[in-house]
Amino acid sequence: MKNFTKQEIEEIYHTPLLELIFRAASVHREHHDAKKVQRCSLLSIKTGGCAEDCSYCPQSSRHEKKMKAEPYMDKEQVLEEAKKAKANGSTRFCMGAAQTRVRNNKDFENVLGMVKGVRELGMEACVTLGMLTKEQADRLKEAGLTAYNHNVDTSEEYYPKIISTRSYQERLDTLEAVGDAGISVCCGGILGMGESDDDHISMLHTLTKLKTAPESIPINALVPCDGTPLGNRPLISALDLARMIATTRILFPKARVRLSAGREVLTISDQALCFLAGASSIFAGDKLLTTPNPEWDRDEMMFQKLGLTAE
Numbered sequence: 001m002k003n004f005t006k007q008e009i010e011e012i013y014h015t016p017l018l019e020l021i022f023r024a025a026s027v028h029r030e031h032h033d034a035k036k037v038q039r040c041s042l043l044s045i046k047t048g049g050c051a052e053d054c055s056y057c058p059q060s061s062r063h064e065k066k067m068k069a070e071p072y073m074d075k076e077q078v079l080e081e082a083k084k085a086k087a088n089g090s091t092r093f094c095m096g097a098a099q100t101r102v103r104n105n106k107d108f109e110n111v112l113g114m115v116k117g118v119r120e121l122g123m124e125a126c127v128t129l130g131m132l133t134k135e136q137a138d139r140l141k142e143a144g145l146t147a148y149n150h151n152v153d154t155s156e157e158y159y160p161k162i163i164s165t166r167s168y169q170e171r172l173d174t175l176e177a178v179g180d181a182g183i184s185v186c187c188g189g190i191l192g193m194g195e196s197d198d199d200h201i202s203m204l205h206t207l208t209k210l211k212t213a214p215e216s217i218p219i220n221a222l223v224p225c226d227g228t229p230l231g232n233r234p235l236i237s238a239l240d241l242a243r244m245i246a247t248t249r250i251l252f253p254k255a256r257v258r259l260s261a262g263r264e265v266l267t268i269s270d271q272a273l274c275f276l277a278g279a280s281s282i283f284a285g286d287k288l289l290t291t292p293n294p295e296w297d298r299d300e301m302m303f304q305k306l307g308l309t310a311e
């Protein structure tokens with residue numbers, strides 16, 4: 001992968017929008033079939049009661065409004081959901097647990113079983129379980145895990161305004177353990193948390209410098225949730241989202257750039273612009289962990305209108 005300086009990224013990011021999207025669309029077509037969009041499903045396998053204080057997250061136990069903490073789901077239940085997702089056209093099944101880190105206990109054994117089961121269905125398996133060690137990453141790799149998601153969320157500079165309970169460096173250490181175990185790195189961020197363009201540029205710069213380049217980059221738009229410190233933030237514009245997606249596509253020609261949270265409020269035209277800018281994947285299903293997401297049939301209609309097919 002080409003090494004971009006921060007200044008080069010800045011120049012790309014600030015290219016006039018239509019020019020930027022045209023360039024990103026060209027890069028996208030060189031490396032991918034632009035008619036194909038991957039559908040992924042994301043299931044919350046352990047919801048609420050998280051000890052971290054991520055300002056955007058309704059699952060934190062440190063915010064004003066607390067979500068009921070649920071135990072881990074049963075493996076059988078999770079695999080039923082994976083089968084449904086597959087029947088609806090998803091090729092990747094992602095499982096998220098609201099927790100600080102992976103612990104070597106029966107819950108982890110349970111997750112390893114889920115990963116194996118999802119792989120046996122012929123789907124890609126991804127988990128997001130918080131921080132983990134290289135040994136734990138090795139065990140996930142052995143179980144057949146395709147990718148591990150751990151977002152940097154925002155720039156290193158803005159990060160302390162969003163999270164105080166874990167450091168940016170701890171995130172980078174987790175990503176290094178994942179990459180060193182030979183698991184694909186899924187890492188992106190959230191837009192619309194009050195950060196500046198410079199923070200978007202800095203976050204992208206961080207992603208380009210990861211030891212293992214991310215194979216998958218989720219670009220999320222903040223879904224402001226009641227009872228969280230960011231509950232009153234205005235929504236980010238679709239044009240800003242497209243700018244970020246286009247820049248990401250140019251920096252990472254081969255990666256899957258995922259148009260992730262925040263799709264619920266985007267029109268088909270907004271999403272079309274994001275696909276043109278290089279987004280090659282969406283999360284399907286009516287819920288994204290705990291926030292709303294477009295229903296299957298609404299996405300099906302969008303695919304038909306835009307002439308897209310599921311990968």
Ligand code: SF4
Pocket residue numbers: 050051052053054057058059060097098099100130
């Ligand atoms: S984003 Fe993850 S780590 Fe942060 S509070 Fe929510 S569940 Fe916990």
